[in-house]
Amino acid sequence: MNNLNTDSFIDKYILNNFLDKWQKTVDMMAKLYNVPAGLIMKKDEESLEVLISSKTEGNPYNIKDKMKLFSGLYCEEVINTKNILHIKNALEDERWINNPDLKYNMISYLGIPIKWPDGNIFGTICILDTKEREYSSVYKELIYQFKDIIEGDLRNIIYQYEITEKVNELEKNRQAYEKLIEVMPEANILIKDNKIKSANEAAYKLLAIDKKEDIIGTDMLSIIKYCDNINLNEIIKGVEEKGFVRGVQGSITRLDGDKLYLEFSSTFTEFKGEKYILLIMKDITDKIKSDQIKMQLQKEIETDRLRTEFFSNISHELRTPVNIIYSAVQVIERDYNQKHIDKIGKYNKIIKQNCYRLIRVINNLIDITKIDLGCFKSNLNIHNIVNLIEEITFSVSPYIKLNNMNVVFDTEVEEKYIECDTDLIKRIMLNLLSNAIKYGKSDGNIYINIYDKDSKVDISIKDDGIGIAKNKQNTIFDRFIQEDRSFTRKCEGSGIGLSLVKAFVELQGGTITLESEEGIGSEFTISFPNKEFYKEDSIIEKDILITDIIDKANIEFSDIY
Missing domain, CATH: 3.30.450.40 (GAF domain)
Structure with a gap:
């Protein structure tokens, strides 16, 4: 140098x-x-x-x-x-x-x-x-x-x-420089001491300014109604600190009310021995609107694809049990005619399980429709959540063991009263337990824990199964989403189960989160507000009917085979 x-x-x-x-x-x-x-x-x-x-x-x-x-x-x-x-x-x-x-x-x-x-x-x-x-x-x-x-x-x-x-x-030839600025398609404004000193024709047109005297000598912000998400003073400050600013995008509203999306670039320039800030504005309104339309179209295409896939799943979910029931009825008629009465019980069990599957699909469709219409009502009362979760766990533990898995229940407190809907709690827990069985492994474990925290009560359902891929976790609670969409998947499902679970949790003022790692397992955590409720606040509870939980479990677990 x-x-x-x-x-x-x-x-x-x-x-x-x-x-x-x-x-x-x-x-x-x-x-x-x-x-x-x-x-x-x-x-x-x-x-x-x-x-x-x-x-x-x-x-x-x-x-x-x-x-x-x-x-x-x-x-x-x-x-x-x-x-x-x-x-x-x-x-x-x-x-x-x-x-x-x-x-x-x-x-x-x-x-x-x-x-x-x-x-x-x-x-x-x-x-x-x-x-x-x-x-x-x-x-x-x-x-x-x-x-x-x-x-x-x-x-x-x-x-x-x-x-x-x-x-x-550029400044060696003043006239050439001025002509260059004037004929440039982008809007150019020269600023000194935060005042507009000069502008080209494109700037007047872009900002809808009729007369040059309307802007010369004025503050930049005075010729714009307001900036929606861009700070012009910060752009000027950036030039003063770094010497240039390039490609900053934002929107402004002109004095006539029109909204424009602009790309700003700026740098120092010298003219007649004085230093100016050159502000260049490129109109990208058409591009932004085009991108927005493209994104909306892609979103609608994806929604339509998911909806088509959902109806395909639902058709399969409805058709399969009907075909099985029909086949079982035909076999029963044959065995009945041939006096093989002892075999009829086996096929009755098949018919019953597939009726449960139909009930589950229909219930889910009815509930999701009611939620969408805003007419699904929860029955909130004060209940001992520890007792409720424990009863659900032990009621279905034989079924879990039948699938060569173990279930472990633990709690930090023996009693905890919260505001909830017992029927929704049962359906939430049974759905999550059903998923833990479906995607668990032989001789695997399911852990159910209740934690009493300062501001919330957490219910954790954790398994050591196959886990959920990272790129699927953000959408796992979305409507129509299944983590495994293959024709050889382990179990059936319509893809609305977890979206219903999330909706049921939120209807009770709670939240649900997921932590998962492929090959390690998944943990769903349901959190409810921890308010000061006591036993005397609760309604007089009848004993939780084990048969009611088992009936709901038969319905919820019906798509595991």
């Missing part, structure tokens, strides 16, 4: 923007190392110049001091080797006998080269002391960090120089 065309700009830019920052950096460095002198040295063709000198007691170096190259300076060695240099005591090394730094009694040194982005040497950053100093690896690493700060600023300087050069090329 020794090009003479760049030197004046860079020196001026460093002076205006970074000297104060570098001074504070060097002062802090000298203080941390507890030395009299911290320096940033800048190299030119014939000498080394003190660019920054720490304001510390005993520092003999002054800003703008120059020392000729090839005079034996410590910093020369750093520049020549392009490596860190640590001198513990120069008096013990005859290489430094003619070093000009020794006239200040600076016998110890730690310095490192500072490089431009292209790898050329800018200068050095160093510390010097009148005492013998041996610096540990920690202190050496620290000076690298100070070096990184300066080199980061140098990258910004070069980037700003390149931008300025490009802007200057």
Whole structure:
């Protein structure tokens, strides 16, 4: 970076923007190392110049001091080797006998080269002391960090120089520049001191401004009714801090009430020796609306696909048990005619199970329709949730064991009264237990736990089955969704079970969440508000009928085979 065309700009830019920052950096460095002198040295063709000198007691170096190259300076060695240099005591090394730094009694040194982005040497950053100093690896690493700060600023300087050069090329011909701005299809506005100084024809058209005098000299926000999700002041601030802003999207409402979606870009420019902010606005309203229509169309296509798949599942769910019942009836008629009465009981059991399947599908369809119409009513009362969950668990435990699985029930409290609907709790639990069986493994486990927390009561249903894929977990409670959609899947289902469970939980003021990992298992957690209810608040409860739970279980478990 020794090009003479760049030197004046860079020196001026460093002076205006970074000297104060570098001074504070060097002062802090000298203080941390507890030395009299911290320096940033800048190299030119014939000498080394003190660019920054720490304001510390005993520092003999002054800003703008120059020392000729090839005079034996410590910093020369750093520049020549392009490596860190640590001198513990120069008096013990005859290489430094003619070093000009020794006239200040600076016998110890730690310095490192500072490089431009292209790898050329800018200068050095160093510390010097009148005492013998041996610096540990920690202190050496620290000076690298100070070096990184300066080199980061140098990258910004070069980037700003390149931008300025490009802007200057445009400004070499004022008329050509003005014409270029005017004919650009994007709206362009020149701003200075937060006031509009100039705008092209596209800007007037975009903002629906009839007369130039209506906006020249005004604040940008005064020509817009309001900004919906964009902060123009932040864009201006971003330019002042970074030199440019690119591709910020947002919407505005014009004074005539029309809403536009715009893409904003901005940078500094100079005109007649003055600095302006150039604000460029590109109308992307058509693109945004097109994208919104496309997204809505994709959403409707996906909904239609799910609905089609749902009706296909429902058709299968209805047709299969009817076919089985019909076949069983035919076999019963045959055995009855042949006097094989002892076989009829087996087929009656098949008919009964498939009737349960039909009842389950029909109940789910009726309930989901009622919920959609807003006419499903829950029967909320105060109940002992611990007793209710325990009874449900132990009522279905024989069925779980029949499927070669184990169930474990545990609770933090023996009694906990909450506001709930016992029938909905039964259906929720039976549905989740049914899923745990369907997607569990032989000799697997189902864990049911109740936790009494400060603001909520948690009911956890956890299994060690196949788990649910990460990409399916966000949609598992959506309508018509099945985690396993293959024709060879383990069990039947319409894809509305978990959406109903979620709806039933929310009808009681609760929430349901899922945590799952493929191959490890799944945990559903139902949370209800933990309010201060006691036994005397509850309705007089009859014993929970085991037969009622078993009947509901027969219906809920009917699609497991």
